[in-house]
Amino acid sequence: MTERKEDQTRSRLEKLQRIKDLGINPYPTRYQRSHSTQEAVTIFREKGDNPDELPQIRVAGRITAMRIMGKASFMDIRDGSGRIQVYFKKDTLGEEKYGLLHDFDIGDFLGVEGTLFKTRTEEITIQVSGFTFLSKALQPLPEKWHGLTDVEKRYRQRYLDLISNEEVRQIFRMRSQVISSMRRFLDGQGFMEVETPVLQSIAAGALAKPFATHHHALDRDLYLRIATELHLKRLIVGGFEKVYEIGRVFRNEGISIKHNPEFTTLECYQAYADYKDVMDLTEQMISSIAKEVLGTTQVTSGETTIDFAPPWPRIPLRDIIRDKSGIDFEEFPGAASLEAKIRQTGIPVDAGLSWAKLVDHLLSQKVEPDLIQPTFLTDYPVELSPLAKRKPEDEQLTERFEAFCGGMEIANAFSELNDPLDQRDRFEEQEKMRAEFGDEEVERTDNDFLTALEHGMPPTGGLGIGIDRLVMLLTGQHSIREVILFPQLRSQE
RNA sequence: GGGCCGGUAGCUCAGGGGUAGAGCACCGGACUUUUAAUCCGGGUGUCGAGGGUUCGAAACCCUCCCGGCUCACCA
Numbered sequence: 001m002t003e004r005k006e007d008q009t010r011s012r013l014e015k016l017q018r019i020k021d022l023g024i025n026p027y028p029t030r031y032q033r034s035h036s037t038q039e040a041v042t043i044f045r046e047k048g049d050n051p052d053e054l055p056q057i058r059v060a061g062r063i064t065a066m067r068i069m070g071k072a073s074f075m076d077i078r079d080g081s082g083r084i085q086v087y088f089k090k091d092t093l094g095e096e097k098y099g100l101l102h103d104f105d106i107g108d109f110l111g112v113e114g115t116l117f118k119t120r121t122e123e124i125t126i127q128v129s130g131f132t133f134l135s136k137a138l139q140p141l142p143e144k145w146h147g148l149t150d151v152e153k154r155y156r157q158r159y160l161d162l163i164s165n166e167e168v169r170q171i172f173r174m175r176s177q178v179i180s181s182m183r184r185f186l187d188g189q190g191f192m193e194v195e196t197p198v199l200q201s202i203a204a205g206a207l208a209k210p211f212a213t214h215h216h217a218l219d220r221d222l223y224l225r226i227a228t229e230l231h232l233k234r235l236i237v238g239g240f241e242k243v244y245e246i247g248r249v250f251r252n253e254g255i256s257i258k259h260n261p262e263f264t265t266l267e268c269y270q271a272y273a274d275y276k277d278v279m280d281l282t283e284q285m286i287s288s289i290a291k292e293v294l295g296t297t298q299v300t301s302g303e304t305t306i307d308f309a310p311p312w313p314r315i316p317l318r319d320i321i322r323d324k325s326g327i328d329f330e331e332f333p334g335a336a337s338l339e340a341k342i343r344q345t346g347i348p349v350d351a352g353l354s355w356a357k358l359v360d361h362l363l364s365q366k367v368e369p370d371l372i373q374p375t376f377l378t379d380y381p382v383e384l385s386p387l388a389k390r391k392p393e394d395e396q397l398t399e400r401f402e403a404f405c406g407g408m409e410i411a412n413a414f415s416e417l418n419d420p421l422d423q424r425d426r427f428e429e430q431e432k433m434r435a436e437f438g439d440e441e442v443e444r445t446d447n448d449f450l451t452a453l454e455h456g457m458p459p460t461g462g463l464g465i466g467i468d469r470l471v472m473l474l475t476g477q478h479s480i481r482e483v484i485l486f487p488q489l490r491s492q493e
Numbered sequence: 494g495g496g497c498c499g500g501u502a503g504c505u506c507a508g509g510g511g512u513a514g515a516g517c518a519c520c521g522g523a524c525u526u527u528u529a530a531u532c533c534g535g536g537u538g539u540c541g542a543g544g545g546u547u548c549g550a551a552a553c554c555c556u557c558c559c560g561g562c563u564c565a566c567c568a
Contacts, residue, residue: 007537008503008519065528072525089525106518119526143504143517145529150504152560164504207568254494254566350565360568384568402568412568489560 008140015103016136022100026136031111034058038081044116044124051117057126059084060111060134062163063104065144073101074125077110085125086112092129100133107137155487168482174293175471175483179246181292182266182467185285191242191268196231198224198248204446205229205387209252211261224250228267229387229462230449233416236269237457244268246467257479258408261488264467273461274415275388275399279376282403282411282463283310286374290474301476304372306406312374314401317363320377325366329359329381330396354437356383371404386426388414403465406473413463420453 019026035043040057047053061079071090076083090098104110111132119125142148147164154161154168161168183193201220203210205227215222228245235243250262270277287308290297297309322328326345332338335355342349342358349361359381367377380400382390388398403411417423427445471483481487 011520065530067527067530068524069527069530070524072527074527074530076528085528087526091525117526119528121526121528123526123528125526140503140518145517146505148504150500150560152500153504155560160504209567251567256567257562259567356568364567380568386568409568 009138012105012136012138012140015105016138018103019100019133019136024133026133028132028134031060031132031134032058033060033111034113036081037061037077037079037084040084040116040126041082041124044118048116048118048124051115054116056113057116058111058113059086059126060132061109063106063108063110064141066104066106068101071098075104075110077112085119085123086114086128087117087119087125088128088131092127097131105137105140107139107141108133109135109137152489155481155489158485171471171475171477171483172485174475177293178289178471178474179264179467181289182246182285184292185288186244186268189242189281191244191270192240194232194235194240194243194245195247196225196228196235196245198250200225202444202446202448204444204449206249206251211250211252226251227464228265229464230446232267232269233457233460233462234449234452236271236416236460237452237455241271241458242269255488257481258469260468260480260484263480263484266465266467267463269416269460269462271458271460274459275378275401275413275461278413278461278463279312279314279401280310281461282376282413282465283308283312283374286465286470289470293474299474299476301406301478306373306473308374308405312376312403314376314378316379317359317377317381318379320367321359321362324370325362327362329362352437354383354433356381356433357437359384368404368409369407372406374403374405376401376403382426383429385414386430387417387423389417389419390422408469408472409466410469410473411463411465413461416457416460416462418453418457418459420450423453424450 016026034055035057037059040059043054043057059077059079061077061083063075064078064083065076067074073088075086075088077086088098088101111134112126112128113130114126114128117125117127142160142164148154148160162172187193199213199215199222201222203223203226205225206229208226210223210226213222213224214220226249228247228249232243232245244266246264246266248262249265252261253259255261270281287297287310290299290308298305298307318328318330325347327338327341329338332341333355335353335358338355338358339349339351339353342362347362347365349358353361363377378401379391379394379397380388380402382388382396382398385398385400388400391397391399399415401413402409403413417426427450431445468480468483472478472480475483477483
């Protein structure tokens with residue numbers, strides 16, 4: 001509310017005062033409902049033919065429309081289940097109570113009791129015999145025809161978006177269902193859900209810039225986690241054989257239609273499994289979620305239909321990059337030669353990137369946009385995968401896959417590197433690359449994690465899934481902001 | 494960070510040098526089965542902010558703020 005009271009607010013404040021003056025508490029503590037609006041409608045559908053069997057109804061909700069005609073009025077009441085029309089009649093309520101209607105506004109909360117009937121236009125309605133004021137709204141709601149479309153306002157005042165737009169409510173219901181379905185699936189497979197620290201003295205486990213903060217009592221800089229990976233593997237070392245965490249991670253990077261600085265990942269780790277087992281798990285989990293939430297494994301958005309039914313194609317990274325770009329990166333083992341080849345092929349590329357970054361560039365430029373159906377790309381070069389175990393038959397490749405869908409990466413997984421000596425070498429390699437290429441987005445050596453590995457970790461398959469992107473795919477949304485309730489915008493007051 | 498587009502009433506939007514506009518919302522009145530209720534009356538505003546040009550700026554110029562898309566960035 002602004003300091004200069006808006007006209008509409010002033011009028012609502014006057015009504016609030018009148019309600020108070022009548023000795024009515026405009027913000028009471030509770031209301032005993034007998035039914036949801038949806039249940040009330042259903043009851044009438046089932047028993048409407050025998051009015052004697054209809055119960056007294058008490059529902060509560062927000063007034064979303066008012067149609068006032070002198071001595072009789074209709075209002076729409078909405079609760080979490082739906083809406084119902086209620087009917088106020090001066091004859092029934094008496095002059096005094098009926099007069100109170102003048103102090104109601106759209107947006108107020110109201111509890112009503114009465115009996116169900118059908119109007120002559122066939123709408124199931126509650127004939128109100130009594131009502132209780134439950135909450136006064138001082139601000140007007142968005143307009144009823146066009147609703148709220150201003151994107152900035154939709155995100156900054158998401159509650160208005162949720163009030164105005166049923167599709168938006170549906171998306172976030174689905175997001176919640178996706179996550180609970182994921183939990184059900186993993187719990188059913190014998191995984192145990194755990195929580196690991198968000199505040200860390202070293203942000204490792206992924207290649208990303210962390211957010212920095214400071215702990216005053218310890219006088220120590222801390223970082224917000226960029227992944228849950230290394231702590232979950234410590235738990236595998238500790239003897240838990242199947243663990244997962246669904247949690248927020250933070251990356252201090254650009255904001256885009258596919259990136260939010262804080263986003264939600266699932267990571268799960270399974271002892272004695274390898275990346276092929278994890279591919280099976282991934283297909284099964286995502287298709288199972290789609291079936292539970294959507295009732296089908298297929299999602300149509302625009303002209304494309306994505307089908308999550310397993311099995312998903314499994315294609316070695318080298319093959320698909322060669323097919324899509326004409327470049328076989330194994331023929332260009334150095335950064336300089338690969339960069340020259342990429343340039344020669346006519347693909348724009350920044351100068352001075354590491355070999356691993358160049359391969360990644362080819363992947364994101366020439367391959368990723370075409371991967372619409374769920375697809376596993378496998379066998380990533382070791383330079384690109386500092387936490388993944390080498391393939392026994394080819395030491396330059398790792399037992400790793402990424403899953404792509406809708407032109408986005410949605411999952412990353414590998415046979416976890418459990419050789420502490422190799423892991424230390426890989427961290428050092430990354431540090432060297434950071435020094436050489438001025439690349440901040442590389443793994444930072446986590447000595448505490450290395451110590452854990454030195455105590456012995458069983459062979460382990462690990463998986464990370466971007467839940468926001470998965471929800472985007474399942475709900476057909478093209479912007480990550482449409483699946484995050486309060487996305488990061490440029491500035492907050 | 495670059496490019497393009499945008500910011501006008503509570504909401505959705507029109508207006509592009511000459512009195513600030515429409516619909517919904519809101520306020521007053523009428524109306525006992527309405528449902529985008531209807532009918533009569535009322536415009537409620539720092540035209541994103543600041544500076545400049547001009548007799549006159551919401552409009553034109555400059556700077557900034559905010560947002561969207563896009564490029565860069567982003568395992």
